[in-house]
Amino acid sequence: MVDKIEVGRALSRAMALELLTRIRKGAGDRGEPPVLAVVRSSGDAAASYAASREKAAREAGIRIVSRGLPxxxxxxAAGRFLRELSADPGIGAVLIETPLDAGIEETALRSALDPAKDAEGLSPANYGRLFSARRWREVEEGAFPVPPTALSIAALARACGVELKGLSALVVGRSNSVGKPAAHLLSLLDATVTLAHSKTRDLPLLCSRAELLVACVGKPECIKAAWVKKGAVVIDAGVHAAGGRLVGDVEASAADRAAFMTPVPGGVGPLTTAHLLNNVLMLARGRGGAFA
Ligand SMILES: NC(=O)c1ccc[n+]([C@@H]2O[C@H](COP(=O)([O-])OP(=O)(O)OC[C@H]3O[C@@H](n4cnc5c(N)ncnc54)[C@H](OP(=O)(O)O)[C@@H]3O)[C@@H](O)[C@H]2O)c1
Structure with a gap:
């Protein structure tokens, strides 16, 4: 039997590689490497992700510099710092790591960032453009950066070989950076989307009905294999260190029931990095666009 997790891994790897190869060429054509400033907050929750991001950026010809909030x-002071970074001609794009220190409100901070330097597509102007889109084509051709994790989820759903039109999709998690934009993108791809969250009643029942299940909950293996509909597509954005290994939001054994499932690590993560770097290149070229 074909190992479904390996199929998911190979698909993510191939898609990320294709994108990174294009970025490397685009970055090389510019002469000067595009520079991404990573604004670090006190939390270090994404350490493993940061290491793989830096490796991918190096390979793609993008320079990452680290900047601490004052x-x-x-x-x-944080807002002033973001405005100064936005005005710095040596910085092509900015990523703001979360969680932020107490007293710093995320939306206010993102408002201080120039949308033309917004690597994550989360500044109010870019986010508004995303949610104004009524067709997938507008995202594909749009001149704005799209939140990379959400875009990776949608891209994997699109590439895994199922017809998305009319498909019953459940997105578990409604954060601004992942769940909400993922649900919107899947709806632009004509899936029929339910958006679940911590107050949702009877999550197991909703999961058991979902033909496409997207997990962006932030809790290790909280979606049980037994809840997953047989033959479903499962896309797991979660990544957690647990007992010396990385696990997702969905129990890995759900792959036995799924028709397709992304692995953790090696699924959504690498593609997210590639889409982030693609945003950086597009911004450095002076135009956004998920696939430009
Ligand atoms: N692979 C990647 O590249 C990548 C990138 C970014 C994030 N991630 C991962 O994606 C996951 C989600 O990240 P995030 O930043 O979106 O997290 P987040 O901001 O903490 O949001 C979590 C969401 O899950 C919901 N939730 C929490 N417990 C729940 C439960 N028991 N049942 C149903 N919904 C529940 C929350 O509901 P409420 O809104 O009601 O609180 C919230 O909407 C994390 O595991 C993170 O590590 C991966």
Whole structure:
């Protein structure tokens, strides 16, 4: 029997590689490498992701520099810092790591970032453009960056070989950066989307009905294999260190029931990195666009 997890891994790898190869060429054509500033907050939850991001950026010809938010300066100093970074001609794009220190409100901070330097597509202007889109084509051809994890989820759903039109999709998690935009993108791809969250009643029942299940919950293996509909497509964005290994939001044994399932690690993560770097290149070229 074909190992479904290996199929998911190979698909993600191939899609990420194709994108990274294009980025490397695009970055090489520019002469100067595009520079991504990563604004670090106090939390270090994404350490494994940061290491793989830096490796991929190096290979793709993009330079990453680290910038710490001013310590103890509060929201006003953080906003000033973001405006200064936005105005720095040596910085092509900015990524803001979360969680932020207490007292710094994320949307306010993202508002201080120039949308033309917004690597994550989460500044209010770019986010508004995304949610104004009524067709997938507008995202594909649009001149704005799209949140990379959500875009990777949609791209994997699109590439895994199922017809998305009319498909019953469940997205578990409604964060601004992942769940909400993923649900919107899947709806642009004509799936019929339910968006679940921590107040949702009877999640197991909803999962058991979902032909496409997207997990972006942030809790290790909280979606049980037994809840997954037989033959479903499962896309797991979760990544957690547990007992010396990485696990997702869905129990790995769900692959036995699924028709297709992304692995953790090696599924959504590498493609997210590639889409992030693609945003950086597009911004450096002076135009956005998920696939430009
Ligand atoms: N692979 C990648 O590249 C990548 C990138 C980014 C994030 N991630 C991963 O994706 C996952 C989600 O990240 P995030 O930033 O979106 O997390 P987040 O901001 O913490 O959001 C989690 C969401 O899950 C919902 N939720 C929490 N417990 C739930 C439950 N028991 N049942 C149903 N819904 C529940 C929350 O509901 P409420 O809104 O009601 O609180 C919230 O909407 C994490 O595992 C993270 O590590 C992966």
């Amino acid at each position: 310590e103890g300066g509060g929201a006003a």
